[in-house]
Amino acid sequence: MAKLESPIAGKIFQIMIEVGQAVTDEDELMIIEAMKMENPVFSDDAGTVKEILVKVGDTVVEGQALAIIE
Numbered sequence: 709m710a711k712l713e714s715p716i717a718g719k720i721f722q723i724m725i726e727v728g729q730a731v732t733d734e735d736e737l738m739i740i741e742a743m744k745m746e747n748p749v750f751s752d753d754a755g756t757v758k759e760i761l762v763k764v765g766d767t768v769v770e771g772q773a774l775a776i777i778e
Contacts, residue, residue, distance in 0.1 A: 712737060712772075712774045712775040720763065720767075720774075724736060731751045736749070759776040
């Protein structure tokens with residue numbers, strides 16, 4: 709089980725995944741808005757999305773878990 713972690717502090721702008729969705733290494737999963745820039749968050753592992761821990765509009769800190777991929 710792998711945790712998708714936020715690479716930067718900011719606000720969740722868009723979530724492109726759903727629970728149960730298969731993802732591959734380097735898929736774009738979310739976008740975090742920080743300093744008026746949209747920063748993509750990519751998958752580090754291939755697997756299936758088991759849980760999404762944030763929603764659009766949530767403020768996150770660097771290193772915070774965003775989703776669980778198994």
